[in-house]
Amino acid sequence: MTETSPAPVSNIAALPLDQLDAPPLTLGRLAWLRFRRHKMALAGMALLGLLILYCVGGGFVFSEKYANYNDTSLALQPPSAAHWFGTDTIGRDILARTIYGGQISLLIGLTAVILEVSAGIVVGALAGYFGGWVDNLLMRFTEAILIIPQIFLLLVMAKFFAGDIPDINFLGREFSGSVIVIVVIIGLTSWPYLARIVRAEFLSLKESEFILAARATGTSTPEIIFLHILPNCIAPIVVSATLGVANAITLEAYISFLGLGVRPPTATWGNMLEGAYNYIESAYWMWLFPGLLILFIVLAINFVGDGLRDALDPRSRAV
Amino acid sequence: MTNLLLEVRDLKTRFHTPEGTVYAVNGISFNLPQGSALAVVGESGCGKSVTMMSILRLIPIPPGQIVSGEALYVGQDLLKLSENEMEANIRGKAIAMIFQDPMTSLNPVLTIGRQLTEPLRIHLGLDHNQAQRRAIQLLEMVGISGGANRLESYPHQFSGGMRQRVMIAMALAANPSLLIADEPTTALDVTIQAQIIELVERLRREIGLTIIWITHDLGVVAGMAERVIVMYAGYIVEEADVDALYEMPCHPYTQALLAALPRADRRRDRRLKSIPGAPPNLLVEPKGCPFAPRCEHVRERCRLENPTLTTVSSSAALRGLSGDHRVACWVDLATGAMR
Amino acid sequence: MTPLDSQPLVQVKNLTKHFPVLRGLVLQRQVGLVRAVDGISFDIQRGETLGLVGESGCGKTTAGRTLLGLYPPTSGEVLIDGQDMRHTRGPELMALRRKAQIIFQDPYASLNPRWTVNSIIAEPLRVHRLLPTEKERVERVKELLRLVGLSPTHLNRFPHEFSGGQRQRIGVARALASNPLFIVCDEPISALDVSIQAQVVNLLEELQDQFELTYLFIAHDLSMVRHICDRVAVMYLGLIVELAERNELYENPLHPYTAALLSAVPIPDPKQERARQRILLKGEIPSPLNPPSGCRFHPRCPLAKAHCAETTPAWREISPGHWVACHEVA
Numbered sequence: 001m002t003e004t005s006p007a008p009v010s011n012i013a014a015l016p017l018d019q020l021d022a023p024p025l026t027l028g029r030l031a032w033l034r035f036r037r038h039k040m041a042l043a044g045m046a047l048l049g050l051l052i053l054y055c056v057g058g059g060f061v062f063s064e065k066y067a068n069y070n071d072t073s074l075a076l077q078p079p080s081a082a083h084w085f086g087t088d089t090i091g092r093d094i095l096a097r098t099i100y101g102g103q104i105s106l107l108i109g110l111t112a113v114i115l116e117v118s119a120g121i122v123v124g125a126l127a128g129y130f131g132g133w134v135d136n137l138l139m140r141f142t143e144a145i146l147i148i149p150q151i152f153l154l155l156v157m158a159k160f161f162a163g164d165i166p167d168i169n170f171l172g173r174e175f176s177g178s179v180i181v182i183v184v185i186i187g188l189t190s191w192p193y194l195a196r197i198v199r200a201e202f203l204s205l206k207e208s209e210f211i212l213a214a215r216a217t218g219t220s221t222p223e224i225i226f227l228h229i230l231p232n233c234i235a236p237i238v239v240s241a242t243l244g245v246a247n248a249i250t251l252e253a254y255i256s257f258l259g260l261g262v263r264p265p266t267a268t269w270g271n272m273l274e275g276a277y278n279y280i281e282s283a284y285w286m287w288l289f290p291g292l293l294i295l296f297i298v299l300a301i302n303f304v305g306d307g308l309r310d311a312l313d314p315r316s317r318a319v
Numbered sequence: 320m321t322n323l324l325l326e327v328r329d330l331k332t333r334f335h336t337p338e339g340t341v342y343a344v345n346g347i348s349f350n351l352p353q354g355s356a357l358a359v360v361g362e363s364g365c366g367k368s369v370t371m372m373s374i375l376r377l378i379p380i381p382p383g384q385i386v387s388g389e390a391l392y393v394g395q396d397l398l399k400l401s402e403n404e405m406e407a408n409i410r411g412k413a414i415a416m417i418f419q420d421p422m423t424s425l426n427p428v429l430t431i432g433r434q435l436t437e438p439l440r441i442h443l444g445l446d447h448n449q450a451q452r453r454a455i456q457l458l459e460m461v462g463i464s465g466g467a468n469r470l471e472s473y474p475h476q477f478s479g480g481m482r483q484r485v486m487i488a489m490a491l492a493a494n495p496s497l498l499i500a501d502e503p504t505t506a507l508d509v510t511i512q513a514q515i516i517e518l519v520e521r522l523r524r525e526i527g528l529t530i531i532w533i534t535h536d537l538g539v540v541a542g543m544a545e546r547v548i549v550m551y552a553g554y555i556v557e558e559a560d561v562d563a564l565y566e567m568p569c570h571p572y573t574q575a576l577l578a579a580l581p582r583a584d585r586r587r588d589r590r591l592k593s594i595p596g597a598p599p600n601l602l603v604e605p606k607g608c609p610f611a612p613r614c615e616h617v618r619e620r621c622r623l624e625n626p627t628l629t630t631v632s633s634s635a636a637l638r639g640l641s642g643d644h645r646v647a648c649w650v651d652l653a654t655g656a657m658r
Numbered sequence: 659m660t661p662l663d664s665q666p667l668v669q670v671k672n673l674t675k676h677f678p679v680l681r682g683l684v685l686q687r688q689v690g691l692v693r694a695v696d697g698i699s700f701d702i703q704r705g706e707t708l709g710l711v712g713e714s715g716c717g718k719t720t721a722g723r724t725l726l727g728l729y730p731p732t733s734g735e736v737l738i739d740g741q742d743m744r745h746t747r748g749p750e751l752m753a754l755r756r757k758a759q760i761i762f763q764d765p766y767a768s769l770n771p772r773w774t775v776n777s778i779i780a781e782p783l784r785v786h787r788l789l790p791t792e793k794e795r796v797e798r799v800k801e802l803l804r805l806v807g808l809s810p811t812h813l814n815r816f817p818h819e820f821s822g823g824q825r826q827r828i829g830v831a832r833a834l835a836s837n838p839l840f841i842v843c844d845e846p847i848s849a850l851d852v853s854i855q856a857q858v859v860n861l862l863e864e865l866q867d868q869f870e871l872t873y874l875f876i877a878h879d880l881s882m883v884r885h886i887c888d889r890v891a892v893m894y895l896g897l898i899v900e901l902a903e904r905n906e907l908y909e910n911p912l913h914p915y916t917a918a919l920l921s922a923v924p925i926p927d928p929k930q931e932r933a934r935q936r937i938l939l940k941g942e943i944p945s946p947l948n949p950p951s952g953c954r955f956h957p958r959c960p961l962a963k964a965h966c967a968e969t970t971p972a973w974r975e976i977s978p979g980h981w982v983a984c985h986e987v988a
Contacts, residue, residue: 538924581885
């Protein structure tokens with residue numbers, strides 16, 4: 001169609017141009033200015049940083065072989081200079097195992113959340129934007145999943161899928177195939193909450209005036225969904241994804257603790273706790289260290305999530 | 320001289336926010352005679368609401384801080400009273416306030432009757448039947464008939480205008496002598512606005528209520544006020560009787576505001592006069608006249624020194640219109656000379 | 659140019675927009691019908707500003723949005739430059755959308771808070787592929803910013819960095835980007851301070867002169883409508899009750915609702931205000947879910963007679979260009 005637009009020459013020459021005095025303030029900077037006002041969120045972020053450093057950096061100090069190396073003659077040693085966190089029932093170094101276990105726990109948390117977020121966004125966006133029978137269908141399905149307790153669903157699925165899954169090689173490391181199972185089932189059972197949040201955001205945003213302006217211009221539906229609405233849902237998505245990581249780590253610990261999760265020798269904080277179950281009184285170090293790490297990471301992530309909730313609110317104009 | 324109901328002296332209110340100190344109210348003084356109707360006019364952020372909230376001590380402290388000033392209500396300084404005394408004798412008793420959005424001031428899950436009678440029973444010690452009768456009487460006073468049935472209704476069953484009437488009824492419950500109305504008609508349609516103005520006007524006549532009406536609408540002011548205060552950036556820039564102000568506006572801001580208003584009763588004769596720029600950033604400690612950056616009569620001195628509010632002998636005053644006409648401007652706009 | 663030029667730019671014929679009220683979770687059933695717009699007709703000439711006024715809930719905003727195809731009309735016809743959006747597809751529909759734009763009331767809600775000013779104003783250019791290269795688009799955006807009185811250096815700023823009036827001007831720049839013929843101004847100034855309103859109104863007028871724009875100006879501020887509009891239509895409960903040239907309407911209102919509305923408008927002149935006789939209407943606007951029979955204004959009308967409750971008044975031209983729907987007007 002396009003006739004090229006004749007460039008109109010302004011004859012409103014007398015109009016003075018408004019100049020902003022304040023230096024440019026990008027959305028990222030604005031979010032940071034608000035985030036740093038939350039002392040607890042800052043502390044949470046620092047703690048989270050330390051924990052990630054511990055899990056990642058520790059990998060350079062101890063090899064995975066060392067973490068899985070067992071020497072039953074060294075079994076159940078309390079913390080000492082040689083084994084700072086002590087050793088477990090078959091003489092593995094708990095410090096090294098919390099490092100590698102932490103890597104797996106974080107990996108499970110992150111990948112499960114990627115799955116959760118993708119599914120949640122697709123379902124929520126479709127339901128919220130199109131409404132009508134699409135919404136009806138998707139939301140009834142979402143509710144159907146929501147009414148089944150997540151733990152129950154997790155356990156059933158863990159049991160069901162716990163067949164022979166071959167070990168996999170990822171980033172040059174061997175993982176027990178059960179890691180994949182755990183990631184998938186946590187991801188598949190967590191998305192309904194997010195889907196409902198995304199749907200609610202879409203419902204309110206699709207009626208907002210800037211969307212109407214885009215529709216009046218003729219912007220296509222995919223562009224409206226992905227360029228206009230989705231970036232404005234980023235705040236609740238990021239917040240719920242952050243908290244989702246903590247949730248996934250806890251769930252993994254839970255399933256692993258019940259013996260349905262990640263199979264040894266691959267360590268996770270959860271299955272380390274399982275191993276400690278029979279030694280709660282006799283060998284405190286076996287549960288104390290992985291337990292504390294789970295506590296710290298969940299706490300840190302929750303504080304960060306709280307800070308992000310305020311920092312990312314697109315409608316708040318206050319610094 | 321009539322009795323002064325309220326006398327405010329050099330009121331200064333600030334807010335200490337993470338971005339810096341907001342200089343919201345910068346030395347406001349005014350007198351309010353008993354039975355009068357004062358309008359406080361200004362744009363958003365000019366400090367008109369904060370002034371009234373400070374007088375009633377309704378601003379959150381912190382971040383707010385009343386830096387200095389007195390608010391003498393019949394000789395008693397409200398800013399020195401204890402919180403208990405404010406609660407027991409002033410707020411909602413001697414001085415009542417109504418706001419722009421009546422829905423946020425009404426509890427949506429309680430009936431109108433419950434919300435109207437509760438303060439009557441608690442504060443005035445009326446029993447159930449007395450409170451019920453008084454509530455019906457109050458509703459009739461604000462033009463809501465069908466009393467007893469209405470008491471059973473919930474706020475959402477009332478329209479915006481009706482809810483504002485209910486708010487006024489609640490404000491009148493304890494027989495206040497002063498009613499502060501903060502943009503009470505801004506959210507309402509013009510025909511409903513006219514009804515509310517008419518109602519307040521009638522209450523002033525019939526029960527001698529003193530009114531402070533906060534608004535941004537110079538049209539509404541012309542219809543209901545006796546005296547007008549024009550605020551800009553936390554300062555009073557002009558204060559006069561309503562006729563004098565409209566006939567002979569002395570501050571460039573007031574003049575510009577009036578020239579920026581189209582009129583429904585006149586044929587269009589020109590483009591509207593627009594005021595360049597935007598209201599100032601209140602985060603900066605004020606220096607010079609706050610209106611100077613937007614003023615078309617600005618002089619060197621305006622940028623350096625803030626003019627104080629001084630009485631002018633306007634032609635309106637000479638023609639026998641009562642009351643001081645005070646303006647805060649270095650330039651005498653009639654002659655172009657410096658004051 | 660084309661013979662179409664003698665036609666009105668916008669022709670609205672018997673436009674209705676009803677919103678069904680649904681109940682039920684899975685099996686939804688209709689329990690009511692909000693008659694937001696219930697059969698309105700008017701033309702807008704090229705270069706003209708038509709005012710559409712009325713109180714909240716009268717359907718003026720719905721009318722404006724239905725006009726632009728933002729809501730599918732229930733029935734009736736809207737022709738913009740001779741074409742109906744419902745009967746055009748693909749490139750033709752895009753060409754039609756390019757010709758008609760909208761400016762909104764709330765300068766905070768009408769700009770995407772996550773986009774830079776550049777992306778916001780360039781959106782119509784991008785969507786309609788008006789300028790092939792990014793560089794040309796940026797140049798055009800800069801020019802548009804200058805046009806609305808904003809510094810072109812602010813290209814990469816975000817909406818939150820601007821004041822209400824400035825944001826409204828960004829919205830105007832976006833509406834202008836595709837060189838439209840027709841702009842629906844949906845309460846463009848009612849969220850702004852008085853000193854800023856005049857800036858935006860004057861800008862709209864200057865742009866109209868320069869680009870021969872046609873406006874539908876939706877507002878509840880009757881003073882501003884008299885100032886900016888050539889002709890004014892008054893809406894009540896989904897219907898237009900009176901339509902006339904502005905001075906004719908304000909000086910000689912025929913419909914009792916128009917008269918009451920005008921008498922309630924505050925005038926910034928204390929002497930006038932004291933001298934005025936207000937027509938205070940009884941009650942408030944009834945629900946459009948269940949509008950009154952006959953003339954919809956009859957329950958509040960000071961002139962109402964028995965037949966007003968029974969028959970709907972006809973839409974009549976009382977004098978050239980002055981239309982009214984009332985039984986009691988001679």
